[in-house]
Amino acid sequence: MAAFRLSNNVIGALNLVTLLLSAPILGGGVWMATRGDGSECDRHLSSPAIALGAVLMAVSLAGLVGACCRVTWLLWVYLLAMFALIVLLLGFTAFAFAVTNKGAGEAVSGRGYREYRLGDYSTWLQRRVESSKNWDKIRSCLAGAGVCGSLQGRNETWAQFVAADLSPVQSGCCKPPTSCNFTYGGGTRWGKTARMGSADPDCDEWSNDADELCFGCQSCKAGVVATLKKDWNRVAIVNVVFPSFIVVVYFVGCCAFKNSRRDSVYRRAGGWKQAGYA
Structure with missing residues (x-):
């Protein structure tokens, strides 16, 4: 007993x-x-x-x-x-x-943050994030959580911005890809006049509208996948x-x-x- x-x-x-x-x-x-x-x-x-x-x-x-x-x-x-x-x-x-x-952020010379490409990650994660049904929900969550809010209120120089340690989501969703060569205007404002013929389709997706930014970009989806990978690990x-x-x-x-x-x-x-x- x-x-x-x-x-x-x-x-x-x-x-x-x-x-x-x-x-x-x-x-x-x-x-x-x-x-x-x-x-x-x-x-x-x-x-x-x-x-x-x-x-x-x-x-x-x-x-x-x-x-x-x-x-x-x-x-x-x-x-x-x-x-x-x-x-x-x-x-x-x-x-x-x-x-x-598989998959990791790509270091960019002279930048404190990394760039993220969706194709670098597993096919299963890519399909789940790229699904329009899933992405609409994720995008709504990102907007509701204000993931870019801390960047929008900044009044910093270009040197300060490029030295910033951005999260994968901030790097992918709150700014255009580095390859677009846009002109930094402070916060989340960028000028497209300096574009140097980049073939990256994300350059056309970028908008200075605070509700749009790069939420429709492949880089934004890659930033979400990078965050998921880190959390899942x-x-x-x-x-x-x-x-x-x-x-x-x-x-x-x-x-x-x-x-x-x-x-x-x-x-x-x-x-x-x-x-x-x-």
């Missing part, structure tokens, strides 16, 4: 923590989906948050009730869900490394460690399930004395 109490107490405590964490995730997703002034980006992010919060809450409740109340079938459901989670995490980690193994690295923890929890859950099933057999047989343990 000591093993039963230990394994069940551990599983119960872990799932209580997970249950408490799932509540703000679910609540935050519902809040983003229902608030009246929510942006398209908020609504786009709300669905994953609601789904993640709901799944975490359901799995945690199954583990908590199954462990504390000795409900064997709930522990069985919990173990199946944990096994599926382990498989999904390992699969996602392998996939994330596969689609982010971070998640993949974390996922190398996280499944190890999940596996440990899974095996503790297996012990709890085994002991719970054995205890159920003893109770159905009429108790410890009738089972011959008096």
Whole structure:
């Protein structure tokens, strides 16, 4: 019985923590989906948050009730869900490394920032970003987040601008490509009179309109992909460690399930004395 109490107490405590964490995730997703002034980006992010919060809450409740109340079938459901989670995490980690193994910003002489080209990245990421349906949502998110706002208010010299350390999105979406040779006018204002016959189609897409800028440029999509690649790499690295923890929890859950099933057999047989343990 000591093993039963230990394994069940551990599983119960872990799932209580997970249950408490799932509540703000679910609540935050519902809040983003229902608030009246929510942006398209908020609504786009709300669905994953609601789904993640709901799944975490359901799995945690199954583990908590199954462990504390000795409900064997709930522990069985919990173990199946944990096994599926382990498989999904390992699969996602392998996939994330596969689609982010190529592509990087190109250093430009005399510039503190890099230039980004969509063709340098994996075909899968290119297709997802280039899809008009997806890009319309991403573009709306970028505009709503004001990614170029910090540049628009600057009153700096050309030397100060080229020395700036711009993010991939700022470099791709908030200024024209360096190959366009436009004249810098401060902030996000550029003059097209200095164009030297560049073949880059992004040069025609550039607009000084604060709502347009280079949001229709390939370089902007490349900046988004570069940011996704960086974020996915971070998640993949974390996922190398996280499944190890999940596996440990899974095996503790297996012990709890085994002991719970054995205890159920003893109770159905009429108790410890009738089972011959008096």
